[in-house]
Amino acid sequence: xxxxxxxxxxxxxxxxxxxxxxxxxxxxxxxxxxxxxxxxxxxxxxxxxxxxxxxxxxxxxxxxxxxxxxxxxxxxxxxxxxxxxxxxxxxxxxxxxxxxxxxxxxxxxxxxxxxxxxxxxxxxxxxxxxxxxxxxxxxxxxxxxxxxxxxxxxxxxxxxxxxxxxxxxxxxxxxxxxxxxxxxxxxxxxxxxxxxxxxxxxxxxxxxxxxxxxxxxxxxxxxxxxxxxxxxxxxxxxxxxxxxxxxxxxxxxxxxxxxxxxxxxxxxxxxxxxxxxxxxxxxxxxxxxxxxxxxxxxxxxxxxxxxxxxxxxxxxxxxxxxxxxxxxxxxxxxxxxxxxxxxxxxxxxxxxxxx
Amino acid sequence: xxxxxxxxxxxxxxxxxxxxxxxxxxxxxxxxxxxxxxxxxxxxxxxxxxxxxxxxxxxxxxxxxxxxxxxxxxxxxxxxxxxxxxxxxxxxxxxxxxxxxxxxxxxxxxxxxxxxxxxxxxxxxxxxxxxxxxxxxxxxxxxxxxxxxxxxxxxxxxxxxxxxxxxxxxxxxxxxxxxxxxxxxxxxxxxxxxxxxxxxxxxxxxxxxxxxxxxxxxxxxxxxxxxxxxxxxxxxxxxxxxxxxxxxxxxxxxxxxxxxxxxxxxxxxxxxxxxxxxxxxxxxxxxxxxxxxxxxxxxxxxxxxx
Numbered sequence: 001x002x003x004x005x006x007x008x009x010x011x012x013x014x015x016x017x018x019x020x021x022x023x024x025x026x027x028x029x030x031x032x033x034x035x036x037x038x039x040x041x042x043x044x045x046x047x048x049x050x051x052x053x054x055x056x057x058x059x060x061x062x063x064x065x066x067x068x069x070x071x072x073x074x075x076x077x078x079x080x081x082x083x084x085x086x087x088x089x090x091x092x093x094x095x096x097x098x099x100x101x102x103x104x105x106x107x108x109x110x111x112x113x114x115x116x117x118x119x120x121x122x123x124x125x126x127x128x129x130x131x132x133x134x135x136x137x138x139x140x141x142x143x144x145x146x147x148x149x150x151x152x153x154x155x156x157x158x159x160x161x162x163x164x165x166x167x168x169x170x171x172x173x174x175x176x177x178x179x180x181x182x183x184x185x186x187x188x189x190x191x192x193x194x195x196x197x198x199x200x201x202x203x204x205x206x207x208x209x210x211x212x213x214x215x216x217x218x219x220x221x222x223x224x225x226x227x228x229x230x231x232x233x234x235x236x237x238x239x240x241x242x243x244x245x246x247x248x249x250x251x252x253x254x255x256x257x258x259x260x261x262x263x264x265x266x267x268x269x270x271x272x273x274x275x276x277x278x279x280x281x282x283x284x285x286x287x288x289x290x291x292x293x294x295x296x297x298x299x300x301x302x303x304x305x306x307x308x309x310x311x312x313x314x315x316x317x318x319x320x321x322x323x324x325x326x327x328x329x330x331x332x333x334x335x336x337x338x339x340x341x342x343x344x345x346x347x348x349x350x351x352x353x354x355x
Numbered sequence: 356x357x358x359x360x361x362x363x364x365x366x367x368x369x370x371x372x373x374x375x376x377x378x379x380x381x382x383x384x385x386x387x388x389x390x391x392x393x394x395x396x397x398x399x400x401x402x403x404x405x406x407x408x409x410x411x412x413x414x415x416x417x418x419x420x421x422x423x424x425x426x427x428x429x430x431x432x433x434x435x436x437x438x439x440x441x442x443x444x445x446x447x448x449x450x451x452x453x454x455x456x457x458x459x460x461x462x463x464x465x466x467x468x469x470x471x472x473x474x475x476x477x478x479x480x481x482x483x484x485x486x487x488x489x490x491x492x493x494x495x496x497x498x499x500x501x502x503x504x505x506x507x508x509x510x511x512x513x514x515x516x517x518x519x520x521x522x523x524x525x526x527x528x529x530x531x532x533x534x535x536x537x538x539x540x541x542x543x544x545x546x547x548x549x550x551x552x553x554x555x556x557x558x559x560x561x562x563x564x565x566x567x568x569x570x571x572x573x574x575x576x577x578x579x580x581x582x583x584x585x586x587x588x589x590x591x592x593x594x595x596x597x598x599x600x601x602x603x604x605x606x607x608x609x610x611x612x613x614x615x616x617x618x619x620x621x622x623x624x625x626x627x628x629x630x631x632x633x634x635x636x637x638x639x640x641x642x643x644x645x646x647x648x649x650x651x652x653x654x655x656x657x658x659x660x661x
Contacts, residue, residue, distance in 0.1 A: 036570030038459060038466040068571070153613065186612045187620035193574040194565040199369055203609040206361045218572075220565040223469075242469045242567065352617050 029053060029263045030087035031065040032078050034094035035192050041217030041236040042191070042253070043067060046093045046116075048237075049255030056260045060267060071096020079104040083111045089266045091259070092116065095160055101125060112271050114262060117162055119340050126273035128258060130284040132162070133169035133339070135251040137314035138287060138304050139213060139233050140173025142248055144181045145297045146231055147211045152183045153204025155214040155221055157191045159354045161342040163215050168346045169314045170213060173304075175348050184209055185351040194220035205230060211248075222247055231292065238288040249301070250288035257283060277336060281309040315339060320347040360489055362606060367490075367498055368564055370602030372397075372556040374501045376580035377587070377594045378508050379552020384584055385512060386545035387525035389654040391447030392432055394577025395454025396550050400425040400557025402458040405470055405568040414473040414562050418497070418555070421562070425554015426547050428454060433546040437539050440656040451577065459570040470566035473497065495563045497555065502595075504552070509591040521545065525650030528657040538657055553577065579631075586634055588648040597634075601627050 031050050035043035050063050064087065069078045075097050082090050083104060089112040092101045098118035105113040105125040113125040121127055143152045152174070156163050167185065174181040184207060186200045193216075201212050201221035205228055212232040214221045219242040225232035226243035234240065234250025258278060265271040278284035287305055290298040308314065317328030322345040328334060345353055376393050383390050403424030408417030432450050435441045473495055476482065481492040512518040521541055524531045528538045556576070561568055579601065587593030608623035639645055 036459060038462060038568075038570040040467045040567075040569060044466070184613045184615070186609055187624070188609075189621060189624040190574070192569075192571070194567065194569060194572050195369070195560065195574060195576070198565050199365060199606055200609050200613075202361065202365045203606065203613050206358050206365075207610065207613045209613075218565070218569055219469075219567055223565060223567065227472075237467070241467070350615060354620050 026062045027060065027089070027263065027267050028062045028064065028085075028087045029259075029266070030063065030082045030085075030090045032069050032075065032082070032090065032092045032094075032097060033065060033067045034069060034071055034096065035067070035217060037065070037067050039192055039217050040219060040239075043093065043217070045236050045253040046091075046255055049259040052256030053259045053263050056256075057263060057267070061263055069097075073100070075100035076103060079113075080107070083108040088112060089114065089263060089271070091262075095162060112266055112273075114274075121273055121275060124273060127275050128262075129162075129277045129340075130253055130255075131277055131279035132251060132253075132285055133165045133314060134279045134308045135285045135287055135305075136166045136169040136213075137173035137308065138301050139249070139251060140170040140175075140181075141177050141304055142290070142293065142297060142301050143170070143211045143213065143233075144174040144177035145300065146248065146293055147181070147209075149208055149210045150178060150181055151209045151211075152181070153201065153207075153209035153212045154183045154185045155197055155200045155204070155212065155216055156185060156187050157216050158189065159187070159343075161340055164345070164353065165339055165342045166215055167349060167351075168342065171346060171349050172314055172319065179348075181348070182350050183213075185349070187354060188216060190216070192217045194218040197221045198224050201225065201232075219243075234288065240288065240291060245292060247288075248292055249290045252286045252288055254284055254286050279308070280305055281311070321345070322347055322349055360486055362610065363490060364494065366599065366602040366606045367494060369606055370598040371495075371498050371501045372559045372564065372576055373580050373583060373601060374595060374598035375497070375504060375559065376553045376556035376577060377583040377598060378501075378504055378591060379549040379556075380580060381584050381587070381589060381591060381594055382508060382512070382521070382552075383545050383549035384653055385525045385589060385650055386521050386542050387528055387650050387652040387655065387657075388436065388542050388546055389443045389447065390429070390432055390436075390450070390546060390549055391444060391581065392429070392450025392454065392577075393549075393553050393580050394573055394575070395451035396425045396428050396553035397454075397557035397560075397577045397580075398458045398571070398573045399428045399454045400554030401561040401572055402462045402465070402557075402568060403554065404558035405465055405561040405566075406461065408471050408562060409465055409468060409568075412471065414471045417471075417562050418473065418558050421554045421558025422551045423554070425557065426551040429546050429550020429553070432550070433543050436656065437542050437546070440658050443654050443656065455571065462568045462570065465568040466570075468568070470561060470568065472566040473562045495559075497559045497563055500555070505591050505595045512591065522650070525652060528652050528655070532657070532659055538659070542657075553580075556580070582631055586631055586638070588638055588645065589650065590648065597631075600630065604630055 033043035037047040066078050092115045095117045101115045102120050105122050115127050117129050188196045198220040201224040210230050212221050214235050219239045222232045222243040225246040238250045240247045313333045315334035317332040318330045319328040321327045400421040404417040404421030407420030408414045435446045436443045478492050482488050532538050583597045586597045604627040
């Protein structure tokens, strides 16, 4: 009996050794997405980044991903499963994965964790984000120039800082062109439901908006704009194909270069938890070609994008809060901490922030 | 006036897929079978409809493909639960999971491809009548199918002999069997009809509502359809009313938000579901009426010689 046990133990030991030797050759990098990779939006773009890693680092890496992981307790299991399956570096790509990732990262100190769009870090948990608000400022300017009614419809998902920041930046951009510009805001309480997004777009157009902006992930709103012969902006990926006559530009995410650099660092053994916030100048936030607008608007948009890439921050004072109290003094620039925790509107936003 | 018409049209578009899927499921449940796979059959219809349109260029072929896809997929459920007498709840749930996964796999190459929209009805002279023209003569073809389908099912269930037989099977399959009625055959046909309806509802999503293919695009509409059947206490006209109330509350809250009514949006978004719960509570207060309408053998497997 004892012999059998020893024999059994040695075989399992040999097996696990073989498995780890194989794993050592290749670094396993893993991703967790909240949506389906076929959403042609947010999760799709992250997955494009993963594919770029595979292409750039070739047989030095092995990648894996879990899609459609709901934010919240369910995410714990997703991260834990990947960590147990031998993933050495894990990217969590949605705000709601923050707490689960913090928890799982503590359990697996040897695994490298990265979380997008959150604010909690740890010894083996870095954070990364993109300054989407930079692009939204440009969208605001274009909207103010192109809207005849002076009213934009804004479809949003959840009242998290990321989204609030986007609304504020959009409004600041629009007001820099037309101080009386208004945005009607509709919360659909979902990141991804094409039907709901289309309904919201129809409701906004019916109430007089003639341009639609979204902080949700599908192409549905833009398709409604195309049908109604009005305008809109694409989100996450270039959506021009869905609305050749309606799309003004798309605010796209390019995660590839960042992912490649981080996985490379993990391969070299130089990976350290980081806190990066990439913008237009890093190429992480991109505006798709400006279309369906006159040349002067296009030139203006390009100039603004260039100015932001040069280091100018759309959140530069003087800016007042929604109720009129001053927030930033003339020339004062908002610090990243305030922006990442943003829970108030700037002046001119016509909505009550859900708390 | 224009805005009212637009709102009504939006409500009709939102209600149509719910109505079609729910009417199909109603017939299935009236025959005594509980198919929880509506969401799965719907998404298969959506991918089938989009795929066929994409490959052939004709949304009409897409429409037929959506119906066929839902029907074929439901056949899987029928074989499992009717011929092999598996548990209906578990089989239905797995049908949903399978559909969501399979459709995602089948649809990979359609992601990011713009679709073709099924054209709206346009009758010269009639569609251009102010107000009622667009409402009555200018909607998408599936809208008209959904209304006709509701009327047809109502007539079939309560005015025809076959409908009566179907309902009797739903109430007591053993008695029906003893009378010499082919229980399994009836149920097969009912399940396939339900699948075809769910497929058509999915086709509405990918061909009319939002002409595109994205994974999970049904986003829970199959489950709402299932709830509507109970909400309607298994009566077709109440399904129609339920679908439209649900659509109206949903679109209404979007308009309330855009209008700037200071009510928390989370509350407004939950209103349609809240309304469903309230109606369910009200309906179930009358025990006798509920018992009378619920198919008595709903969800029970039937093996003829057991």
